[in-house]
Amino acid sequence: MPEFARWLSASVAVVVLAASSHAIAQVLTGTATAADGDSLVVGSQRVRLFGIDAPELDQTCQTGGNAWQCGADAKQRLNELVAGQRVDCQITGTDQYGRSLGRCSTEFLELNEAIVELGWAVAYREYSQDYVEAEERAKLRKAGIWNSTFTMPSAHRLANAPKQSDPAPRAIASRPQLSNQSFAGCTIKGNRNRKGQWIYHLPGMPYYDKTRAEEFFCTEVQARAAGYRRAIVQ
Known part of the structure; x- marks a missing residue:
């Protein structure tokens, strides 16, 4: 019986810790719309999808010498993934601009990975290696933006950032x-x-x-x- 008592005590401790962790974690649930190719608005809160980076809304890509609005298309594809779906976002923190960072899912898809796998965002290696394999698969299939010539979103932002005047x-x-x-x-x-x-x-x-x-x-x-x-x- 002492052995059983120790097992029961340990089991209760695990349950309590799991419950406490779940209580602390912030989860947003509801319908969502895409703010851009890597951000959702869930209810009234904007969530930046952690570990990925999509073309900016004003960004263009080149295919066959012709420019097209790949940033706007990335937003549209993300919107298609969440349309009519319940979205759950596990908030993992905030970025340097104070925006919520999260991993968001529908019933069948982890959206962070899906939008990279479909070729409409890249793995944001500076912050995470989680979606590198999904990016490599998209490259091999020439999916989405990988069927074009484009500037990495981070480089596009840097090139178009306001000049320091202070x-x-x-x-x-x-x-x-x-x-x-x-x-x-x-x-x-x-x-x-x-x-x-x-x-x-x-x-x-x-x-x-x-x-x-x-x-x-x-x-x-x-x-x-x-x-x-x-x-x-x-």
């Missing part, structure tokens, strides 16, 4: 050149390249040792808050 960039530019030694133990290097892109490099990344640091950061959150994006590792 004095902060000029102040940074006027600072003395920093060496490649970490500052106060902070080892993340912020660098502005010739194209005007603000990129940060982590120790161990390609080109880290060759990168001239214009600023050092202790965390990636600090680097992003200063306007830098993570270096893309191929």
Whole structure:
């Protein structure tokens, strides 16, 4: 009986922990519409689909030398997936703009994966590797945007971002050149390249040792808050 008592106690603890975890997790449920190719509006709340990136609404792709509205088409395809369906979104956090991030599903589909598998979004490798395989399958089938020439959504946003006009960039530019030694133990290097892109490099990344640091950061959150994006590792 002591053995049984220990098993019962452990089982009860597992149930309590599972119930507590379920209570803490935020789940949005209801009908949904697409705000763009990687965002839904569930009820009155906008949810950015975690781990994926779709063409922006103003973005075009090229097929046979002709431009077409791939961003608008991506939104339409996502709308088709949720039309008339109950959508459940497990909220996993918020992004740097305060938007909810989530994994959303209908009865039969995980929408994050489905829209990548259909070729209307890419795996957002900077934040997750979860949908890389789905992207590779879409590439092989030349599905959606993979049957065209296009700019990655993150690169499109960067190219079309408003130019910095406040004095902060000029102040940074006027600072003395920093060496490649970490500052106060902070080892993340912020660098502005010739194209005007603000990129940060982590120790161990390609080109880290060759990168001239214009600023050092202790965390990636600090680097992003200063306007830098993570270096893309191929």
